[in-house]
Amino acid sequence: MTSAAEPSQPRRRGRPGHDQAAVLRTAVDLFNRRGYDATSMGDLAKELGLTKAAIYHHVQSKEQLLIAALDDALDELTTAVTEAVRPEAGGSAYERLRAVVRRSVEVLMARQPSVTLLLRVRGNSEVEVAALNRRRWLDEQLAELVSEAVQEGSLRADIPPPLVSRLLFGMVNSLVEWYHPDGTYDAATVADAVTELAFDGLSR
Amino acid sequence: MTSAAEPSQPRRRGRPGHDQAAVLRTAVDLFNRRGYDATSMGDLAKELGLTKAAIYHHVQSKEQLLIAALDDALDELTTAVTEAVRPEAGGSAYERLRAVVRRSVEVLMARQPSVTLLLRVRGNSEVEVAALNRRRWLDEQLAELVSEAVQEGSLRADIPPPLVSRLLFGMVNSLVEWYHPDGTYDAATVADAVTELAFDGLSR
Numbered sequence: 440m441t442s443a444a445e446p447s448q449p450r451r452r453g454r455p456g457h458d459q460a461a462v463l464r465t466a467v468d469l470f471n472r473r474g475y476d477a478t479s480m481g482d483l484a485k486e487l488g489l490t491k492a493a494i495y496h497h498v499q500s501k502e503q504l505l506i507a508a509l510d511d512a513l514d515e516l517t518t519a520v521t522e523a524v525r526p527e528a529g530g531s532a533y534e535r536l537r538a539v540v541r542r543s544v545e546v547l548m549a550r551q552p553s554v555t556l557l558l559r560v561r562g563n564s565e566v567e568v569a570a571l572n573r574r575r576w577l578d579e580q581l582a583e584l585v586s587e588a589v590q591e592g593s594l595r596a597d598i599p600p601p602l603v604s605r606l607l608f609g610m611v612n613s614l615v616e617w618y619h620p621d622g623t624y625d626a627a628t629v630a631d632a633v634t635e636l637a638f639d640g641l642s643r
Numbered sequence: 644m645t646s647a648a649e650p651s652q653p654r655r656r657g658r659p660g661h662d663q664a665a666v667l668r669t670a671v672d673l674f675n676r677r678g679y680d681a682t683s684m685g686d687l688a689k690e691l692g693l694t695k696a697a698i699y700h701h702v703q704s705k706e707q708l709l710i711a712a713l714d715d716a717l718d719e720l721t722t723a724v725t726e727a728v729r730p731e732a733g734g735s736a737y738e739r740l741r742a743v744v745r746r747s748v749e750v751l752m753a754r755q756p757s758v759t760l761l762l763r764v765r766g767n768s769e770v771e772v773a774a775l776n777r778r779r780w781l782d783e784q785l786a787e788l789v790s791e792a793v794q795e796g797s798l799r800a801d802i803p804p805p806l807v808s809r810l811l812f813g814m815v816n817s818l819v820e821w822y823h824p825d826g827t828y829d830a831a832t833v834a835d836a837v838t839e840l841a842f843d844g845l846s847r
Contacts, residue, residue: 462844474678533846587746595847598836602828609817617809624769624806632802636810640844642737 462497464505467552509570512553515546532587544630555615670708671756713774716757719750736791748834759819796816
């Protein structure tokens with residue numbers, strides 16, 4: 440749960456095991472399985488073993504849960520991208536691009552449920568439109584960083600930079616479809632694999 | 644529309660502009676926008692400007708449309724992969740892998756609506772489970788081809804082959820999220836970009 444969602448919340452104590460973070464985790468899981476629009480607060484209460492009245496001790500509304508989940512994904516990604524595009528960050532554009540690709544993979548794996556929800560948002564409400572706008576800002580920053588790396592001569596110039604950026608982050612985002620934290624590959628292996636495939640290529 | 648869907652269909656003529664292929668195109672578009680489960684035959688009839696009775700002159704059931712759409716995506720991909728993994732196909736495993744990646748991008752762009760539907764299938768019915776099984780078979784063949792290319796010494800050996808295969812086709816599949824046939828990039832530019840990024844890398 441991000442701090443952004445907390446100020447509007449009165450401080451109330453739920454039953455043990457049903458604090459706000461746990462409610463949010465269960466909500467995101469339900470939203471991802473059934474779709475946000477198809478999930479009701481009643482469904483969420485049932486999943487948590489709470490009455491519908493009790494759930495409002497923890498959260499104001501379904502939309503507040505969506506905001507908190509999208510912030511959870513977007514805040515970390517925004518921090519990573521903002522850090523990478525600061526000219527004072529030091530290092531070449533190439534180094535900063537390579538670092539932000541690796542960092543994005545780490546964020547995605549650490550926050551997979553909320554990033555999955557973010558990637559499914561289609562703009563069906565003001566909250567979703569705001570999240571799409573934040574995603575677009577990230578995409579623009581990354582495309583700009585790709586352009587810088589091309590200009591500095593460290594990245595191939597024969598693929599248009601916006602296309603590079605889309606393919607690169609398309610590969611990163613595709614992880615949400617299959618990555619399991621307790622599966623075959625640990626986070627470092629996957630982060631290395633994505634970065635090396637993208638920058639150094641598969642050919643030997 | 645694939646031939647697979649035709650044998651069970653009585654040959655009936657619809658109104659001009661409402662032949663079976665057009666009905667299928669509209670159905671796939673609706674399934675992608677609203678979700679297969681949330682779309683009714685009544686919705687489809689409305690979208691086509693037909694009565695609900697008239698639509699059954701064109702198709703037997705909603706599920707038949709799903710089968711036809713999934714076959715449309717899977718048949719082409721299966722042909723491409725089957726061709727690539729035949730040892731008699733000629734060429735090194737590396738060349739055949741590179742060719743099938745390029746071909747997959749082309750199929751995805753040529754059949755984007757039905758591939759989009761395929762990628763969203765979650766196994767909610769027998770038809771969906773069968774499609775997932777066909778996808779899994781494709782994935783296994785591709786992972787095997789990656790392994791062959793590693794063994795032949797033409798592909799880097801430090802990323803596990805199943806992970807290479809997932810990342811490679813994760814990047815390919817991510818195209819459904821943003822590619823527009825009448826957009827900035829033509830199919831050949833995108834197919835080249837994916838293949839070069841994956842095999843040769845972005846670094847200069």
